[in-house]
Amino acid sequence: MDKLNKLPALPASVAGKPAWCSDSEWQLRTELAATYRVFHALGWSELIFNHITVRVPGPEKHFLINPFGLAYDEVRASNLVKVDLDGNIIGSDEFPINPAGYVVHRAIHAALEDAHCVMHTHTTAGLAVACMEGGVQPTNFYAAQLHDMIAYHDFEGITVHDDEGPRLLQALGSKRLLVLRNHGLLAHGVSISHAFSLLWTLNRACEIQLTTDSMRGNAIRIPPDVCMKSTRDALQFRPDHEAGAGILAALIRKAERTDNSYAT
Numbered sequence: 001m002d003k004l005n006k007l008p009a010l011p012a013s014v015a016g017k018p019a020w021c022s023d024s025e026w027q028l029r030t031e032l033a034a035t036y037r038v039f040h041a042l043g044w045s046e047l048i049f050n051h052i053t054v055r056v057p058g059p060e061k062h063f064l065i066n067p068f069g070l071a072y073d074e075v076r077a078s079n080l081v082k083v084d085l086d087g088n089i090i091g092s093d094e095f096p097i098n099p100a101g102y103v104v105h106r107a108i109h110a111a112l113e114d115a116h117c118v119m120h121t122h123t124t125a126g127l128a129v130a131c132m133e134g135g136v137q138p139t140n141f142y143a144a145q146l147h148d149m150i151a152y153h154d155f156e157g158i159t160v161h162d163d164e165g166p167r168l169l170q171a172l173g174s175k176r177l178l179v180l181r182n183h184g185l186l187a188h189g190v191s192i193s194h195a196f197s198l199l200w201t202l203n204r205a206c207e208i209q210l211t212t213d214s215m216r217g218n219a220i221r222i223p224p225d226v227c228m229k230s231t232r233d234a235l236q237f238r239p240d241h242e243a244g245a246g247i248l249a250a251l252i253r254k255a256e257r258t259d260n261s262y263a264t
Helices: 023-042 099-111 124-130 164-172 192-213 224-233 242-258
Strands: 051-055 063-065 081-083 117-121 150-153 177-180 184-189
Touching: 023 051, 023 063, 023 192, 023 242, 051 099, 051 192, 063 099, 099 117, 099 164, 117 192, 124 177, 124 184, 124 192, 150 164, 164 177, 177 192, 184 192, 192 242
Parallel strands: 150 177
Antiparallel strands: 051 063, 051 117, 063 081, 117 184, 177 184
């Protein structure tokens, strides 16, 4: 598992890390900053909003979040903000955090021990499907790989109120994917690459559903038994399989060819 959760393609220089940061945290910061650049390249950013958070190694429940006010292509390993579960910034307070992102991510990190990474997006396709009463439909290749893996949480307004956390967790249950109705998509995983593979598959299912629903005629529903088989056979979001780590590593290498300043 440890080998799969590390991306050897990252150019991070531990020797060049700040004195205040441990080797393991700097590696994690570099991977997270690189993933923000991948989101930017995929068009998954929303101005300065939305978040990817990840638990920092160690006994404390601290996690890293993007600094509020920076675009995703401005996020670097060194400017990620470390916070505790009470919202206190650990270390430098040069940048604030977004309360709306903190409330949702904190609730999941605090309650679920294996929720090491949490991702939330407002992609056009994801938000559009989240606005539909039927949600994600089993009508395409990617949706078929997510049988019984998606939970739904009703919209309660902008997520700045702590009392929504317990209801969100109740809706999420044991699932790793959550459609926030009228709002967007969320995934959590045991690693950054695990969460990314889950979210990419869900978002891709939404993209194809959005196009399918715009066409004339009725979409062909995939039978439940075929969806169950497809989900069992899918490899990209199994945390113990190299496929998930390989997907993100390839995208990071692509982003790096344009700009590798995320590693500073």
